[in-house]
Amino acid sequence: MEYRKLGISELELSTITYGAFAIGGNMWGGNEKKDSIDSIHASIDHCVTTIDTAPFYGFGLSEEMIGEALKSHDRSKVQLLTKFGLVWDGSSNGKGDFFFDADDNGKKVPVYKYSSKENVIKEIEESLKRLKTDYIDLLQIHWPDSTTPISETMEAVDTLIQQGKIRTFGVSNYSIPQIQEAQKTVQIASNQVAYSMLNRKIETDLIPFTAAENIGIIAYSPMERGLLTGKYFIDSKLKENDHRNGYFGQFDLQKVKTLVEELSSLANTKHISISQLVLRWTTLQKGISIVLAGARNAEQAISNAKTMDFDLSVSELEFINQAISKLK
Structure with a gap:
């Protein structure tokens, strides 16, 4: 495994970071608790030291399972990344930006982007309890909230830093002007944003x-939620409550299928999976600090961890980039 410093912070994170969205189950067609916890253990056992989660993932379930899994590991050797600002339990009382209706076992649950000072403090206390820890290595605002001044949100963050409850702070899905405004109050270590071949x-x-500001980039959805594994083109059946039924519709699936086929030829010659090839390419892109990789069982977790066991030559990168260029 390779470890990289995150922006201007002192955090050293594993380049492949465990992404815990899918194990939450909601929006992903459910989950298997034992498999999920096994995947966390397997990641750590194979030198993935960093775990990224959020309260919204499984409405607290993702954080709870991580907290349970970490009971058998040295907390000081694991970096916990979580977030705040997506409220689903009605505690915003209708305040904030309405985001969307999430699915909870067939029930529609309204989700709001809400980052008032009071809510930030409340959410962190809840996350600490679920994660069974007394500090967060990197706290991130999940999505911008246009109804709360950024300065108010950052004041809450600064308070948490002073209290020692978070080591450093990052944003997620923030624009350049939003980062600049946040920087007036708190030093920003990273921005977590969507990034992939597509x-x-x-x-x-x-x-x-x-890059100019020494702010790290945490890339999420590098596999486009499993589309770039190629599995969807073999068995396209997804559970009815799986959000990917709609998500995949934004892509030209025939072109993506062609890309996957071309990349598979290279992956086969290197005796690696296409997932490992895609993740490794992502880690080598300019400005990318760490890459989130989800896993729903130990086998997938180990495969993700082994992504850093090989390299890509200049000619192999050129082949991949040429294949990607055909998407246009």
Whole structure:
């Protein structure tokens, strides 16, 4: 495994970081608790030291399972990344930005982006309890909330830093102007944003800005929620309550299928999986600090961890980039 410093912070994170969205179950067609916890153990056992989660993932379930799994590991050797700002339990009382209706076992649950000072403090106390820890290594605002001044949110964050409840702070899904406003109050270590072979929008403006400001980029959805594994093209049946039924519709699936087939030929010659090839390519892109990789069982977790066991040559990168260019 390779470890990288996150922006201007003192955090050293595993380049492949365990992404815990899917194990929460909601929006992913459910989950298997034992498999999920086994995947966390397997990741740590294979040198993945960093875990990224959020209260919204499984409405607290993801954090709870991580807390349970970490009871048998040395907390000081694991970096916990979590978030705040997505409220689903009605505690915002209708305040904040309405985001969408999430599915909870067939029941619609309204989700709001809400980051008032009071709510930030409340959420962190709840996360600490679920994670069974007394500090968070990297706290992140999940999504911008247009109804709360950024300065108010950052004041709450600064208080948490002073209290020792968080080591450092990052944002997620923030624009350049939003980062600049947040920086007036709190030092920003990172911005967690969507980035993949199919979505490279941040390369134009955001990455040059964060590189100049020494702000790390945490890439989420590098596999486009499993689409780039190629499995969808073999068995396209997803559970009815799986959000990917709609999510995949944004892509030209025939072009993606062609890309997957071309990448598979290279993966086969290197005796690696296409998932490992895609993740490794992502880790090598300019400005990317760490890459989130989800796993729903130990086998997937081990495969993700082994991504850093091989390299890609200049000619192999050129082959991959040429294949990606055909998507346009």
